[in-house]
Amino acid sequence: MNQQRPQKKTTIYDLAELAGTSASAVSAVLNGNWKKRRISSQLAEKITRIAEEQGYAVNMQASLLRREKSRIIGMIVPKYDNRYFGSIVETFEIMARARGLFPIITCTLRDPDLEIEAARTMLSYQVEWLISTGATDPDRITDICLAAGTRSLNLDLPGTKATSIISDNFAGARELTKRTLINVEQKSGAMAPLLFIGGRGSDHNTAERIRGFRMAHQDLGVPIEEHHILACGYAPEKAAQALSAMAASEGSVPRGMFVNSTISLEGVMRWIKSSPLFDAAPPIIGCFDWDPFVALLGHDIEMARQDVPGMLTAAFDIVEKGSGDTGKLIEIPPLFA
Amino acid sequence: MNQQRPQKKTTIYDLAELAGTSASAVSAVLNGNWKKRRISSQLAEKITRIAEEQGYAVNMQASLLRREKSRIIGMIVPKYDNRYFGSIVETFEIMARARGLFPIITCTLRDPDLEIEAARTMLSYQVEWLISTGATDPDRITDICLAAGTRSLNLDLPGTKATSIISDNFAGARELTKRTLINVEQKSGAMAPLLFIGGRGSDHNTAERIRGFRMAHQDLGVPIEEHHILACGYAPEKAAQALSAMAASEGSVPRGMFVNSTISLEGVMRWIKSSPLFDAAPPIIGCFDWDPFVALLGHDIEMARQDVPGMLTAAFDIVEKGSGDTGKLIEIPPLFA
DNA sequence: CACCGTTGCTCAATCGATGAAGCAAGAATT
């Protein structure tokens, strides 16, 4: 038996006929302003009952076409494959729903063309706000939104044309670097400069983290090794390659490392496991990002956990206030365990 | 300067006026069937150009209201906080888009009420299909869909009223158990029964995995210890508690373990790290689920990776074929590294 | 009894896009 009949959907007109009343009354009852429209509670009850019996669900397309506001809020996100973005998406949905907004999310696989296409699609769905998370070209998206009269925000990576909410990368990296340097001193007896690995030098976050990295070295009076700053990309393979290239050319790799994301850390740890260089003494790592299994890796790994609820609270504050200033930068400090 | 003017959106009527033509022609040109409607390519070009200049985006609400099919496909998912669901969601989006469908996803936090509410909301948005992933009460959702004439599928956890696509939990668990038992024999010299930990005994997947677990023991002639089957829930804390209770009452814990998910594994590893029981010899683990960092934990951990692309390919096959039989069960074998 | 205010509803226009039906002008055919 196949019950999958593509049966016609119940509309307010069907309900009106069943209830012996008008579609107008049905609409008023079902969207809750029947008091304002002076519908008797008798009729309201009857309509509500019939609607339930019929399994009625409003047609949002029709409803939204008529209303002036859609109450839809869109988010684009690069990937769902790590805890940071997963947590962003989950928190976004919860907070949006708590505010009576309908969240729609789409992932763009770090593909600039997909980002633009996704933004256009969101606009077609009449989103009231679009939040661009980790976008490669956030300003382009802001332009598209502006042209359509839609407001937008940047999250995680900043742009210049809309308010951006990001981690306080400089202060976070400075603190993480400091902690890692101190760990190195405690475990190996002497302070030594760290290796910076992962991320793209062209992206704002990586640049700021490198700045914090430098500053912490300066704070503690440790000289930086310029060729020990490897912004080789985020991908695990890139990080692994960079390390093995360094090991090949220099014969060693610093014991202390600042790893720019859990994504890169995956490659770093894989390489370390495969190399004999750390057989005697395990590496001492600071990772700018958080993952529960990393805490279990058994090594000395310090993590800076980006404050996702904090960032999204800031974002929804702006959404609720109505609008933000062009290009304002809001920095949220990451958390340390 | 604040450019966030909530300006009125451009419609096909605006474009028609600018082009000195009718809205009908504009519509035909912009949705691509202007050839069929015999619009000259001159006019088509002109309209296209003007639409681009104005940054026009169709109003999907209006468009969908008129069309008979929405081409929207919905998915509900419990959480975004592990690789399995992350990968499901990402693959779902990619595959949906490749088929010209618009995916909308919502997470329900394993809350039965939220599941129902989310399903209703999806129906309001006129989804053509609803995929319930890991739902606590998939049949309830199928009923709601059926009442609205919408088709539905179950993923990950099966139901009886719609086609279900799940991992081959029995065969997968049998193989994983076998591999883990052999690992135990190789590392500790003798075969010994495993501990089963994590999951809910009431859920189909856990029950099937326990069945496979038993069968593998039987295959290899290893007796099962009934009190070593702990379906204590998925949460990390639950797993950790169950282990420490066992250690307290029995003084030891089997060295070989079958852990029912990476979620539970988190608690298991945390407890192991905190306990002296495994200081001498590390545990030997089989985990029914996959995570890249788990592979780096440095222990002997075998993983059964659920075949997400395989499962979603099966799902979209059904979506494209139009409809599936009531309650059919499709089992996809998990992968071993 | 005429008038007014209130209650409880209905009517009809509207949102923007779509597409069947129709129409006018020119080209082709007889």
Next chain:
DNA sequence: AATTCTTGCTTCATCGATTGAGCAACGGTG
């Protein structure tokens, strides 16, 4: 020259929900 065909549009009803305007019935007031 009369007819038919083709091309290239426009007109208008429609999808389902919403809402301002309006109307009938009734109770109360002078």
